[in-house]
Amino acid sequence: MKTNILKFFGSLALLFAFVISSVTANAGTKDDVTKKGSLNCGVSQGVPGFSNADASGKWTGIDVDMCRAVAAAVFGDANKVKYQPLSAKDRFEVLKSGQIDMLARNTTWTLSRDAGLALEFVGTNFYDGQGFIVRKAAKINSAKKLNNVKVCVETGTTTELNLRDYFKANNLKYEAVAFTKADEAVAAYDAGRCDVYTTDKSGLAAQRTKMKNPAEHTVLPETISKEPLGPVVRGDDQNWKDIASWSLYVMIEAEELGVSSKNIDSMKSTDNPNIKRLLGLEGDTGKSLGLAPEWAYNIIKQVGNYGEVYEKNVGANTPIGLARSGSPNQLWTKGGILYAPPVR
Amino acid sequence: MLRIEEIKNSVKKNLRLGNLIPQLLLLFTFVFIIYYFTSNAQTNMASRNISSGFDFLKTNSGFDVQFSLIDYDGSYSFGRAYLVGLLNTLLVSSFGIVFATILGFLVGVARLSNNFLLSKLSQLYVEILRNLPLILQIFFWYFVVLRNLPSTENSFIFLDFLIVNVQGAYFPKFIFTNFNAIFYGLVCAILAIFLARYYSKKLIYERGKSLPVFKISILCLILFTTIFALIGNTDLQLKRAELIQNFGIFNYVGGVKLVPEFLALLFALSLYTSTFIAENVRAGILSVGKGQKEASKSLGFNNSQSLKLIIIPQALRVIIPPTTNQYLNLLKNSSLAAGIGYPDLASVFAGTALSQTGKAIEIIFIVMLTYLSISLIISAFLNWYNHKIAFVEK
Ligand SMILES: N[C@@H](CCC(=O)N[C@@H](CS)C(=O)NCC(=O)O)C(=O)O
Numbered sequence: 001m002k003t004n005i006l007k008f009f010g011s012l013a014l015l016f017a018f019v020i021s022s023v024t025a026n027a028g029t030k031d032d033v034t035k036k037g038s039l040n041c042g043v044s045q046g047v048p049g050f051s052n053a054d055a056s057g058k059w060t061g062i063d064v065d066m067c068r069a070v071a072a073a074v075f076g077d078a079n080k081v082k083y084q085p086l087s088a089k090d091r092f093e094v095l096k097s098g099q100i101d102m103l104a105r106n107t108t109w110t111l112s113r114d115a116g117l118a119l120e121f122v123g124t125n126f127y128d129g130q131g132f133i134v135r136k137a138a139k140i141n142s143a144k145k146l147n148n149v150k151v152c153v154e155t156g157t158t159t160e161l162n163l164r165d166y167f168k169a170n171n172l173k174y175e176a177v178a179f180t181k182a183d184e185a186v187a188a189y190d191a192g193r194c195d196v197y198t199t200d201k202s203g204l205a206a207q208r209t210k211m212k213n214p215a216e217h218t219v220l221p222e223t224i225s226k227e228p229l230g231p232v233v234r235g236d237d238q239n240w241k242d243i244a245s246w247s248l249y250v251m252i253e254a255e256e257l258g259v260s261s262k263n264i265d266s267m268k269s270t271d272n273p274n275i276k277r278l279l280g281l282e283g284d285t286g287k288s289l290g291l292a293p294e295w296a297y298n299i300i301k302q303v304g305n306y307g308e309v310y311e312k313n314v315g316a317n318t319p320i321g322l323a324r325s326g327s328p329n330q331l332w333t334k335g336g337i338l339y340a341p342p343v344r
Numbered sequence: 345m346l347r348i349e350e351i352k353n354s355v356k357k358n359l360r361l362g363n364l365i366p367q368l369l370l371l372f373t374f375v376f377i378i379y380y381f382t383s384n385a386q387t388n389m390a391s392r393n394i395s396s397g398f399d400f401l402k403t404n405s406g407f408d409v410q411f412s413l414i415d416y417d418g419s420y421s422f423g424r425a426y427l428v429g430l431l432n433t434l435l436v437s438s439f440g441i442v443f444a445t446i447l448g449f450l451v452g453v454a455r456l457s458n459n460f461l462l463s464k465l466s467q468l469y470v471e472i473l474r475n476l477p478l479i480l481q482i483f484f485w486y487f488v489v490l491r492n493l494p495s496t497e498n499s500f501i502f503l504d505f506l507i508v509n510v511q512g513a514y515f516p517k518f519i520f521t522n523f524n525a526i527f528y529g530l531v532c533a534i535l536a537i538f539l540a541r542y543y544s545k546k547l548i549y550e551r552g553k554s555l556p557v558f559k560i561s562i563l564c565l566i567l568f569t570t571i572f573a574l575i576g577n578t579d580l581q582l583k584r585a586e587l588i589q590n591f592g593i594f595n596y597v598g599g600v601k602l603v604p605e606f607l608a609l610l611f612a613l614s615l616y617t618s619t620f621i622a623e624n625v626r627a628g629i630l631s632v633g634k635g636q637k638e639a640s641k642s643l644g645f646n647n648s649q650s651l652k653l654i655i656i657p658q659a660l661r662v663i664i665p666p667t668t669n670q671y672l673n674l675l676k677n678s679s680l681a682a683g684i685g686y687p688d689l690a691s692v693f694a695g696t697a698l699s700q701t702g703k704a705i706e707i708i709f710i711v712m713l714t715y716l717s718i719s720l721i722i723s724a725f726l727n728w729y730n731h732k733i734a735f736v737e738k
Contacts, residue, residue: 089699096702117702139592148588148595150410150511155691156699161406164418176408177605179685180695187487188685192495192510193604195593 029233029240030074030290033101038080041067042100045085045181048206049313049320050106050126059083062313063104066125066231069247069303070102073295078302089156089180092117095232102244103232106200108158113232122244124230125306126314127328127337129223130162131201133208136218138195143222147172152185152194154178159199162225186210200227205320243289249340250296254278254305256331256340261304264297277344285343296343306338307331385705400701401426407696409687411603422697429692430714436609436688437675437718443614444674445667448621455626466622474619479680481616486608486684493604496587496594507585507596513607515600516582525576526569533568537561605686609678617674624666628659660733668726672719679715689714 033039043051043063051061059081068078084100095103096117106128107113109121132151134140143166153160155178167174177194179185186207189197199207201223208214231248233241254260257275259267267275276282278300280293289295303309310329314320330336357363386396401423408418413431416424455466473481491510494500499509507514520526537560544555572578585599632655640650679690694711698704 089695092699092702093704096704113702135592137592140590145591147590148597149590149593150595155407155685155696160408160696161418161700164406164408168418175410177410177603177685178407178687178696180682180691184685191491193491195595 029101029237030243033074037075038082039067039071039074039102040082040084040100041070042084042086042091042094042103042105043067044105045087045183047106047182047203048209049202049318049322050206051083051085051104052206053083053085060313062126062309063106063231065303065309065313066104066248067102069251069299070231070244072298072302073243073247073289073291076292076294076298078298087156087180088154088182091156092119092232095119095234098234101233101240106203106229107232108200108227109230110158118235119232120235120241122231122233122241123248124228125248126202126229128200128202128227128229130159130198130225130227131204131223132196132198132220133189133204133217134196134220136216140220141218143220143224144170144172146174146196146220148174149195150175150177150193151196151198152177152179152189153198154182154185155180157199158225158227163198166224182207183210200229202229202314202320202322205314205322209319239290243291246285246289246296246343247299250278250299250343251303251306251309252331252338252340253343254296254300255307256333259300259305260308261301264300274343283344396703396706398706400703400706405697405700407700409692410685411606411687422701425697426689426693426710429687429689432606432687432692433675433678433681433689434718436606436613436681436686437678439610440613440617440674440678441671443610444617444621444670447614447618448667449625451618451622452625452629455622456629470619470622473615474623476616478612478616478677479683481612482608482680482684485611486604490604490608496596499596504584505582507599509596510604511596512604513602514585514596515602516584517599519581519583521579521581522576523578525572525578528576529569529572530565532572533564536564536568540564603686605681605684608684609681609686609688613674613677616677617670620670620673621667624663624670625659627666628661628663629655631662632658657733661730664726664730664733668723668730671722671726675718675722676715 041064043059043061046052047061049061051059051063053059064081064083067081067083071080072078074080084094086094086100086103086105088105091103091105091107092113094100096119104125106126107121108128109124113119114121132143132146134146140146146167151163151174153163153176160176160178163174163176174196177185177188179188182199182203186197188194190211197204197207201219204219208217208219211217231244233244235241253274254264257272257278259275259278264279268279268281270276273282277285279297280286280295284293286293286295292298304312307324310324311317314322316323324330326335328337330338332339390396402421404419405422405425406418407425409416409425409428411432412428413435414424414428416428451466451469454462455470457463457466493508493510496509496511499507501507505516537557540555540560541557544557547553547555583598585596585601588595588597636654636658637650640654645653678688681688682691682695685691689711694707698707701707
């Protein structure tokens with residue numbers, strides 16, 4: 001009889017544990033992040049210029065700088081970031097499950113991801129489009145001439161969807177050989193398993209640097225899709241989304257105002273109210289976001305303005321070598337489409 | 345009789361009040377946990393505006409798959425993509441099971457051979473292949489062996505029949521005209537074989553003589569099909585893959601194509617699993633008492649007769665249960681396909697379709713249910729077979 005009573009209370013305790021565990025409340029992402037002491041940021045498994053770890057494990061790239069900007073805004077320290085490399089296939093599930101606080105992984109903003117996955121795209125930090133790379137020996141100079149080809153592609157991407165649309169629309173035959181990692185897809189292409197490799201053009205430039213002999217390949221001129229790449233957060237936290245969005249916007253705004261990491265301290269004596277607001281010397285942008293008044297100052301001082309970030313990571317003088325002038329990734333005042341709403 | 349008593353007793357025992365309460369509570373808790381998790385998931389998804397349910401199976405998938413047994417492209421539904429993945433899983437698993445079984449039997453028997461070299465070689469085979477992680481073996485075949493084959497324009501061509509290059513292996517397609525003649529030939533051959541078996545049994549019982557049934561069967565098969573094919577005017581054409589050039593890009597088109605991802609997975613699964621089956625076979629044969637062999641000899645059976653009629657049937661009872669496990673392992677291991685891009689169920693549906701739709705719960709549920717069902721079918725079949733060949737106690 002005694003054991004039965006024990007059993008009885010055992011079962012009861014189990015039941016109780018479940019009821020209790022269901023009433024723990026969900027705190028805001030910013031509070032969670034502050035409590036943890038670091039930002040968990042989802043990045044790629046290695047796309048040079050966007051998010052790539054060097055031999056010593058140091059991450060660099062335009063997406064990495066996006067993570068650093070948010071960390072600078074929240075902690076006043078751009079280095080308080082933990083990077084989690086993710087495949088295209090896994091990224092959204094990992095974000096949804098809460099293992100990362102933000103995803104900055106050359107991710108295209110689409111309707112079905114924004115609305116269907118209950119995620120929130122915070123903006124665009126690189127305007128891109130999909131392209132093809134082929135061996136020079138293939139003697140092909142236009143995507144219109146790709147027929148009966150095998151194309152290596154990464155699965156779980158907009159890339160594999162556009163790929164089909166393109167070949168279907170142009171009535172060309174192809175076979176898609178899909179891999180779960182970019183490295184595998186690139187290696188397969190490099191070894192001759194495929195005749196073509198396709199991804200965002202920035203990705204082509206980045207992945208090309210990993211090929212055995214980069215000079216043997218050529219990127220075809222056509223751009224077959226729009227790929228606005230940007231950071232993503234979960235859709236259930238408006239404040240966190242705002243923090244991420246405005247972290248991006250102030251970098252763009254800073255460039256427009258001529259404020260950079262180098263001159264920002266000398267700017268403190270300026271009379272320009274726009275700059276004063278940006279530096280937190282006037283107004284209360286920080287309060288609205290629940291951040292310190294100098295949040296934007298910290299971003300620009302520690303990470304840089306958009307132009308600095310671009311040139312450092314993917315600009316014409318880097319191995320990626322994507323010239324900025326003439327591309328959409330130029331300020332609207334210079335013929336591009338980068339345009340930050342007023343920071344006030 | 346005894347069992348019914350037992351059940352009655354156990355029910356009585358379990359129905360005693362002191363026992364009943366904890367059991368009901370346990371049941372209640374179990375139901376509650378399931379209810380809690382489903383409703384929790386539902387409210388969470390509803391509050392985040394995530395649509396749930398299986399409607400997505402009917403919408404078009406939008407992505408293509410490189411290797412499919414049925415018509416499929418991105419204009420077909422996600423449901424169809426599921427079928428593509430399922431068939432690819434079944435394809436590689438069933439070929440894998442057949443090859444692993446044949447290899448396993450050969451190696452297992454060779455291991456017991458009196459030939460020293462042969463037995464040591466089989467031991468080496470088993471020890472090396474079963475002790476290396478399977479994923480490494482898959483990578484070995486894929487990245488080391490198949491990746492280093494020549495490019496399309498420099499393909500190996502064997503006897504104008506098999507074409508091998510880094511993009512895959514191509515066999516000719518067999519195209520028969522008037523195939524039904526061969527079919528009728530086959531039917532007749534099978535009838536003849538049954539007759540021969542019946543007659544041979546009768547001979548044994550009546551006069552103690554036997555017929556070489558196996559040889560007769562082969563002969564019947566060849567004879568009947570050729571004769572019928574000749575009479576019925578059957579024609580066989582080989583449709584080979586053709587080399588097509590598009591600027592500097594060469595591709596083989598047509599024929600039967602086996603992609604390297606399939607081959608690598610098949611080789612690795614077959615070899616790896618065959619080592620375990622070989623060990624089962626060895627254990628099974630050793631489990632049959634030495635006396636059995638001696639007795640069959642003294643009854644005048646020759647070596648192959650005693651192996652076939654005395655040893656193997658008894659060994660099978662020991663071999664089959666653990667080998668069933670190996671078949672199930674092979675099926676489950678085939679989901680390592682994702683590592684090299686073979687479009688099996690796990691990689692097409694639980695991979696690509698999941699990431700394109702975000703329907704994680706639904707898709708994982710479907711995929712788990714599918715693997716579970718296939719596994720249960722395989723093990724039910726083998727249990728039935730094992731039961732059938734078990735000793736019938738008279
Ligand atoms: N922008 C596209 C494609 C992004 C993508 O995943 N590109 C690949 C090819 S460059 C990549 O970044 N792979 C890196 C990795 O797998 O870690 C998307 O959002 O679906």
